[in-house]
Amino acid sequence: MNVFRLSRKQIILRLVLPAVLLGTAIILLRLRACPHWQPVEITLHMDQNVPSPYIDPDGMTQETRILPPEGYERIPAEDGSFLQFMRQMELFPDGSSIYDYHGNPLPNANAAAVYTLPVGTEGYQQCADTVIRLWSTYFRKTGQTERIVFSLSNGYQTSFEKWCTGSRILAFGDIVWSMPLAAPDDSEQAFHDYLMTVMRYAGTLSLEAESQPISVEDAKAGDIICHGGTPGHVVVIVDEARNADGARCFLLAQGFMPAQSAHIIAGNGRTQNMWYTEAELSADPITLSSYVFHGSDALRRWKDGF
Template sequence: MKFYIILCICCLYVLQGVGQEPDGRNTLIRSEGTSVLVRIVPPWGYTRIGVKEGSFGEYLRNLPLRSHGSRVHYFDGGEKRNRKVYCAVVDLDIGNRDLQQCADAVIRLRAEYLYHRKAYDKIHFNFTNGFRADYTKWAEGYRISVKGNRVSWYKAKEEDYSYPTFRAYLNVVFAYAGTLSLAKELVSVSIDAMQIGDVFIQGGSPGHAVIVIAMAIDKTTGNKLYLLAQSYMPAQDIHVLNNLQNGNISPWYDLKSTGRVMTPEWTFVTGDLKRFKD
């Protein structure tokens, strides 16, 4: 019975807003936590918004994190200088090439989720020129030929759905997709309808994209908060963003704020919010 009571208390500790005490002390980071769900708690009075088991939202809010205090590194091993940008580093490789930048990080998270659920037929992304790169085609042994603006498939390998082959597929997508192509693939959603997995994105050269990885709600007022993650240029570890505009709730962002969404390295507008179609 004692174990059951302790377990229930621990569950409430993670799911409810116990981060910011009534006296204003900000304790939203639990250094011992090894995932987004456990490391970053909502402010006082807020409760995490529920997610469906097996959903993209569940995957994102349970992203594994490197130990507290870990630093963001670039693909070449260099360290991101501005540590004020982030509060946590996602424990996911970035490879050794300058490929996994902002839109690529969003693509990576979506693809990883679908791959591990074996939803292979749903893994497809468009190149900037409109070419659709389906993972199933790649896994069947086809490869992509790019000659100028002409892109085509050709048979080169045996069927292989292994993880290394999946990563090789993603590297090709990263090389030829970006914010311009991803913005066209996603569908616009109202800021009031935000869900975990939605993306703030501005297509361009370079453009930028960040992804919503958790949400919380004050059930008394209905106000909602959310967490954001990104990669940036050059290719670097995916990291959870601080809110430099509001230290009282950082790293959470307030959904009721209208107009601009000011992240540490980019400013979006609420109309930039988009969602994966399927």
């Protein structure tokens, strides 16, 4: 009777190969669960800019660069408010391009000004990601880290405070695993790594699910115009001005595809005016220079607002 016998080499392969494959899978999963954000390097690129009555080219922040329309004044901003935070956001020089996640300049036809907020190299800072990052950066700067909590597209909630304890997540469709995979860390790098994970799994659908429709009369800085979808789009109100009659107008900011610099949206083509009126934001559709939002519930407030 012939007895099948494995050679020593075959035995080693049968024992070692599964272990190697398992080890490789564990390493890949850990790398996925523990991302490392890094900013893209850029070389400043200037486009030809047309002089505008709404732009002070010497201004280097949102408040000093973008001038309100004639007859309007910016409303006062409370100390520590999101409105104050956005007004102090630094901008690239007037005429600077938008940059994608490879560091390449993009046409800035839809940008009145470009924030210096760095873009990561991974391609995640698109529209919803940009809004999430602006909100989170504000919360972190003002000591409200407990508010850095976002739902993923499958509804699972992840918080920065839990991330700081070393907890990491892996998501596959509706299945999410949370596990301790890192040392406690609340550094700036940990903050960016957390946002990278949120950007990977969240989007316009999750922001829409976490927000409620509001009237234009209630709109203020931090509120969003959102169309949840794949793809959808979302922009955020970042400034407000008012005239003597009480009429208001707003600045809007966004990211877009491909992942790119956060920027203030330009006017919708009729004028150089990048301030959008209450009438424009209460219309159906809401027509911006970069996107058209359909539906009467596009103007929304995330959670408890700002």
